[in-house]
Amino acid sequence: MLAVAIDQATKYFAYRGKFGGFLNLLRPVFSKLLLPNYNFAFGIRLPHVLAYVIYALVIGVLTFWYVQLRQRNNWQGIGYYLVIAGAASNLIDRFTLGYVRDFISAFWGNVFNLADTWIILGILMIIYGEILINKHNR
Numbered sequence: 688m689l690a691v692a693i694d695q696a697t698k699y700f701a702y703r704g705k706f707g708g709f710l711n712l713l714r715p716v717f718s719k720l721l722l723p724n725y726n727f728a729f730g731i732r733l734p735h736v737l738a739y740v741i742y743a744l745v746i747g748v749l750t751f752w753y754v755q756l757r758q759r760n761n762w763q764g765i766g767y768y769l770v771i772a773g774a775a776s777n778l779i780d781r782f783t784l785g786y787v788r789d790f791i792s793a794f795w796g797n798v799f800n801l802a803d804t805w806i807i808l809g810i811l812m813i814i815y816g817e818i819l820i821n822k823h824n825r
Contacts, residue, residue, distance in 0.1 A: 766812030
């Protein structure tokens with residue numbers, strides 16, 4: 688999965704000081720801040736076992752929907768792919784490191800990574816695809 692590889696590569700190089708410096712040029716909107724995230728999505732504190740179960744369920748359900756719906760709408764197919772890839776990449780971090788490597792700091796206070804961006808973008812694409820389907824079926 689290309690999106691997983693891109694996310695893992697950016698995290699790897701950002702944490703070794705070889706990537707992400709350009710973010711500081713985008714201040715005050717974005718900057719580079721290495722922040723290991725031991726919590727679940729959006730900083731929610733959960734026991735690690737529960738976080739792993741949620742990730743597995745999300746990936747499993749979305750994979751099933753992706754396989755079932757991928758012929759319905761390109762927007763939704765790409766959206767499901769991005770959500771699955773983002774969740775899988777963050778899950779790789781959790782399994783191998785015990786935390787998710789976040790490094791993009793936004794002016795509103797969040798620190799995130801590309802996988803988080805994939806997930807949000809994917810959700811928006813799924814919603815947009817559903818709107819297109821509903822509009823077409825009227």
